[in-house]
Amino acid sequence: MSNWQEIDTYVKHWIKEAGERIRQSFKTQLNIQTKSNRNDLVTNVDQETEQFFIERIRNIYPDHHILGEEGFGDELKDMKGTIWIIDPIDGTMNFVHQQRNFAISIGIYHDGEGMLGYIYDVVHDELYHGRKGHGAYMNDLELPPLQEVDVRDSIIGVNALWVTDNNRINKEVLGPLVRDVRGTRSYGSAAMEMAYVASGRIDGYMTMRLAPWDFAAGKILIEEVGGVVTSLDGKELDMLQKSSVFSCKPGLHENISKTYLKDVSIKKI
Structure with missing residues (x-):
């Protein structure tokens, strides 16, 4: 069984490092390509960020599997073992046009069960994170239980x-x-x-x-x-x-x- 607290520490460190790299990229010219259609954009920053995470995961956790949007991870047929599901930049169109309203998203699953989740609003430096059975947080602020609403x-x-x-x-x-x-x-x-x-x-x-x-x-x-x-x-x-x-x-x-x-x-x- 994986040490979830240790993994959590690594992920938070990596996400902040990746976020700083993305903020630095605002100063450079992006290489923008399209995927399935002209509005489905991918940039060199998407690809480089996914490779950044994969390199670090492989180094520390070589037996873990990776499913990434940009295709640098593994071909998966089932959810057995520990799987990192990564979107290096969710909201690429916003990233390209606005340089805001996008996030790094990482979900870590073990035998199909969600164990650790991270959504990092890079521009506002807001890290939403949660661990199964331990609640969810925005930075150091614990998120309260959701209440019913009409x-x-x-x-x-x-x-x-x-x-x-x-x-x-x-x-x-x-x-x-x-x-x-x-x-x-x-x-x-x-x-x-x-x-x-x-x-x-x-x-x-x-x-x-x-x-x-x-x-x-x-x-x-x-x-x-x-x-x-x-x-x-x-x-x-x-x-x-x-x-x-x-x-x-x-x-x-x-x-x-x-x-x-x-x-x-x-x-x-």
């Missing part, structure tokens, strides 16, 4: 795309929810939005398609403060597959699911 008093993170014509979900499904909540927000980084759910800055976050490196860390943090994280149709997330994600405060998750999402259907592409 739909009408809630703020939900959701991209406006999902209430317009799109190829994932009927645009009519989320319209009533958007009308009924107090407000909606879209920050452009799944990791940041899930950190905001964990810290109570927003009450829920939903999206139609994320990869495991987008939600691995956030799931651990939210569950440590009593929140619920599932697919949009209420199923357990598969940490090796892309999925819709619905993370929410307790009670609110159930109310939204029953009232607005009972017949939801997500198209796979």
